[in-house]
Amino acid sequence: MATQTRSSDIRKFLKTNAIWLLPMLAVALVLLVQWPQLHLSYIFHQDDTMPQLRRMESYVTSVQHGAYFPKIFPEEVRHFGYAFDAFYPSLMLLPYVWLRLAGLGIVSAYYGYQTLILVATVVAAYASFLKIRRRPLAAFVFSMVYTTAVYRMLDAFVRGALGENLAFIFLPIITAGMYLIYIKKSDNWFLLAFGVTGLMYAHMLSLVMALEFLVGGFLVLLILKRVSWRMVRYTAYAAISSLLMGLGSYLPMLEISQHLPLKLAESATIWLNYLQYNLGDLFQNSLSMYASTSNMQNVNQTFRPGMGVLMLGIAIGLALWWPKLSRSVKVAAGLGFVTIFLSTNLFPWSLFRKTVLGTIQFPWRYLELTTLFLSLAVALLVAEKVHPQHFAWGMVLAACVVGFSYAVTINTTMTNANTYRVTDENAAAYYGDATGGGSEYAPKQFDPSSFFKKDQTIVLSSHKLQRLTPLTQYYNDLRFGYTSTQSVVLRLPKFAYVGYNVTVDGKVVPYRAQGKNARLTITAPAGSHRVRVAYTGTRLQHMTGWISLAAAIIFFLSWIFVAIRNFDIEKSTTSEDTK
Numbered sequence: 001m002a003t004q005t006r007s008s009d010i011r012k013f014l015k016t017n018a019i020w021l022l023p024m025l026a027v028a029l030v031l032l033v034q035w036p037q038l039h040l041s042y043i044f045h046q047d048d049t050m051p052q053l054r055r056m057e058s059y060v061t062s063v064q065h066g067a068y069f070p071k072i073f074p075e076e077v078r079h080f081g082y083a084f085d086a087f088y089p090s091l092m093l094l095p096y097v098w099l100r101l102a103g104l105g106i107v108s109a110y111y112g113y114q115t116l117i118l119v120a121t122v123v124a125a126y127a128s129f130l131k132i133r134r135r136p137l138a139a140f141v142f143s144m145v146y147t148t149a150v151y152r153m154l155d156a157f158v159r160g161a162l163g164e165n166l167a168f169i170f171l172p173i174i175t176a177g178m179y180l181i182y183i184k185k186s187d188n189w190f191l192l193a194f195g196v197t198g199l200m201y202a203h204m205l206s207l208v209m210a211l212e213f214l215v216g217g218f219l220v221l222l223i224l225k226r227v228s229w230r231m232v233r234y235t236a237y238a239a240i241s242s243l244l245m246g247l248g249s250y251l252p253m254l255e256i257s258q259h260l261p262l263k264l265a266e267s268a269t270i271w272l273n274y275l276q277y278n279l280g281d282l283f284q285n286s287l288s289m290y291a292s293t294s295n296m297q298n299v300n301q302t303f304r305p306g307m308g309v310l311m312l313g314i315a316i317g318l319a320l321w322w323p324k325l326s327r328s329v330k331v332a333a334g335l336g337f338v339t340i341f342l343s344t345n346l347f348p349w350s351l352f353r354k355t356v357l358g359t360i361q362f363p364w365r366y367l368e369l370t371t372l373f374l375s376l377a378v379a380l381l382v383a384e385k386v387h388p389q390h391f392a393w394g395m396v397l398a399a400c401v402v403g404f405s406y407a408v409t410i411n412t413t414m415t416n417a418n419t420y421r422v423t424d425e426n427a428a429a430y431y432g433d434a435t436g437g438g439s440e441y442a443p444k445q446f447d448p449s450s451f452f453k454k455d456q457t458i459v460l461s462s463h464k465l466q467r468l469t470p471l472t473q474y475y476n477d478l479r480f481g482y483t484s485t486q487s488v489v490l491r492l493p494k495f496a497y498v499g500y501n502v503t504v505d506g507k508v509v510p511y512r513a514q515g516k517n518a519r520l521t522i523t524a525p526a527g528s529h530r531v532r533v534a535y536t537g538t539r540l541q542h543m544t545g546w547i548s549l550a551a552a553i554i555f556f557l558s559w560i561f562v563a564i565r566n567f568d569i570e571k572s573t574t575s576e577d578t579k
Helices: 002-016 018-033 049-064 091-101 106-132 136-147 150-159 162-182 190-202 204-223 229-245 247-259 279-288 294-299 308-320 327-343 356-360 363-384 389-416 427-431 539-578
Strands: 472-474 477-484 488-495 500-504 512-514 519-524 527-535
Touching: 018 106, 018 136, 018 389, 049 091, 049 106, 049 427, 091 106, 091 190, 106 136, 106 150, 106 162, 106 363, 136 162, 136 363, 136 389, 150 162, 150 308, 150 363, 150 389, 162 190, 162 204, 162 229, 162 363, 190 204, 190 229, 190 247, 190 539, 204 356, 204 363, 229 247, 229 539, 247 539, 279 308, 279 327, 308 327, 308 363, 308 389, 327 363, 356 363, 363 389, 477 488, 488 512, 488 527, 500 519, 519 527
Parallel strands: none
Antiparallel strands: 472 477, 477 527, 488 519, 500 527, 512 519
16 A cells, blocks of 8 residues: 555656656756767767867867957968858857866867757757647657757767757747747747847858748748738847847858958859759668768768658658648648758759858758757647657657667767777867868968968068068967068968958058968068057957847846746736635
8 A cells, every 4th residue: 555655656746747857857868869979088080070179179269368259260270360250150169168168178078068969959949849838748759859860960970060960959949939929929039039049159051941931931821811910020029139139240240251252152052962962862861870971982981961760750650641630740740841852952952052042052951950840740749649658758769769879870880981080189180270171261262272281371572571580479469570671562371351450560550362362461661660460350340249249138138027027927817816
């Protein structure tokens, strides 16, 4: 009898506290699934890992010098400076910076940061689904299927695509925000604004894809006459808030692009080799669950993106059971099918290569949204079932098995391919000259294959100088002296991004871009003089940065105020009902 009572008490406790016990279980399971990567004492050399490590370590240095929004990382590209932060905001890297400043090595901090991303993704997915359906078990299933998805793991540990990995945190938040405004008809527009702003700072290309669906969804609802002025007003609030909070990101980006032609203009288009990616490739890659990267071609393996066998099975299952699905599940599944269509050459990408749509570079990036929508469809199925336990736990088990299998496959594939292993000791040698596959943020004529073969850190002059002192470079401060019998044109070892402060004997002088590598060039006077170059940013950068900060403070204070007010109203209503 006592045993039955104790068992009943335990079941009652679990049922009563499921809403917070389930996300804790989800975090534990996800970390176990990803353990094959998280416990390694080295990092495999993957497609984007080196430029991302270069970026992360540069941001550590910037923060150490008090620059949280540096725009240019001055020590990159052999101290020529590189506009990584301007086009790829580093604010989301702060947890990695804190781990490094706390004394952790590069590898430990990297996996510690990946662990934090996993936890944040689980929590964001779980909490976001609860806004859609107040069903903890369904939210648990969504967080598990979504976070252990093969494509997310492929992004994190095969491609080393840090930005897309971070984007997975914010996609469910945006989905919940749209649901609250357009389906639940709530006045809570804060969630949508927060999700869009977070995605803006995490990964701009993911934001482009998300905005396509946000705008497309709005237009569909408009055609169906399901949009009220109230919804439009709250959407406008969210849009304006996101624009203001992101002002310090996208306007400086446009300013730099306008003043200096960059390679970005060439690479921001659909890559030709992925115009041939077809539905058969997607099916084969998903069934085989390849874990090869583009730098494995020495063993006849190339990068083969897919969504994994579980997500493929979910897609097929939803298609077969389509007539029996509820409207909400059909919407989620239908959006998933649309993203599958967009991820392959079923969509005529050749017609849109050099449009805004083409900036995503690889159509298979839409598998990121496929993962979101199909995971959401499964969770909605769980939420709608009267007795969902068997189906729910079956999906969780399948997600764990497939996810763990893929994690092991990643390590096995990389080991068999003799993929380079990055450690604390050799990391700098690997990431030192990394600029990304297309060197997108370098001047248009920049050629990394020839640039790094010789010493470029010299001052080029229009005629021979009588004296040129050695260059001294301290983080963002370059100095040297010279003597010339006549006025001289000096081309300095810096890319001529807008925002530099160049002085000769303390007097500010104008500069321009000149030569193949768009070197920062000045016309200097005759005589003996001291030249100093420092990146101080532009007026636009400073102004938009302060506006974004002020907007963020006002936004979060407003969100907190509204949440407290609504809580007090609910509490008051509950008290009245109990009288």
